[in-house]
Amino acid sequence: VMCCCGPCAMYRRSALTLLLDQYEAQFFRGKPSDFGEDRHLTILMLKAGFRTEYVPDAIAATVVPHSLRPYLRQQLRWARSTFRDTFLAWRLLPELDGYLTLDVIGQNLGPLLLAISSLAALAQLLIDGSIPWWTGLTIATMTTVRCSVAAL
Numbered sequence: 001v002m003c004c005c006g007p008c009a010m011y012r013r014s015a016l017t018l019l020l021d022q023y024e025a026q027f028f029r030g031k032p033s034d035f036g037e038d039r040h041l042t043i044l045m046l047k048a049g050f051r052t053e054y055v056p057d058a059i060a061a062t063v064v065p066h067s068l069r070p071y072l073r074q075q076l077r078w079a080r081s082t083f084r085d086t087f088l089a090w091r092l093l094p095e096l097d098g099y100l101t102l103d104v105i106g107q108n109l110g111p112l113l114l115a116i117s118s119l120a121a122l123a124q125l126l127i128d129g130s131i132p133w134w135t136g137l138t139i140a141t142m143t144t145v146r147c148s149v150a151a152l
Contacts, residue, residue, distance in 0.1 A: 001052040002089065002100055004045075006038040007060040011045070019044045028084050036081020043088045082107055110142050 065071035121135035
């Protein structure tokens with residue numbers, strides 16, 4: 001598992017003690033970072049050679065956003081931690097399960113392709129009033145691949 005979610009995560013004290021200094025010294029773009037701590041700690045654990053597991057019958061309570069603005073802020077924090085910690089985990093990918101590798105690549109490459117396709121479509125719409133067919137094809141393909149991988 002690439003991210004042990006905060007409310008559900010449990011760690012061995014001995015493992016956590018070994019990584020506590022690295023965990024507390026998180027920086028992003030030269031500034032102390034306090035977002036994505038669950039993903040960051042999971043990546044540190046994996047880099048140190050520890051295993052992570054998904055327990056499907058685990059139950060935990062958490063607070064969720066009740067309106068759009070806090071929800072969007074949460075999603076932005078999660079996106080930032082995904083991109084930041086992917087660079088930490090890049091060397092781990094060959095050692096991971098094939099599904100996890102595809103998932104990590106998709107989480108990072110998918111939004112980039114979507115942004116490029118959308119910007120190119122907007123530019124063409126402004127220039128000649130049409131939207132290129134490949135924009136729709138790119139979005140449909142990305143959606144199909146992502147859903148298929150998750151379904152498998």
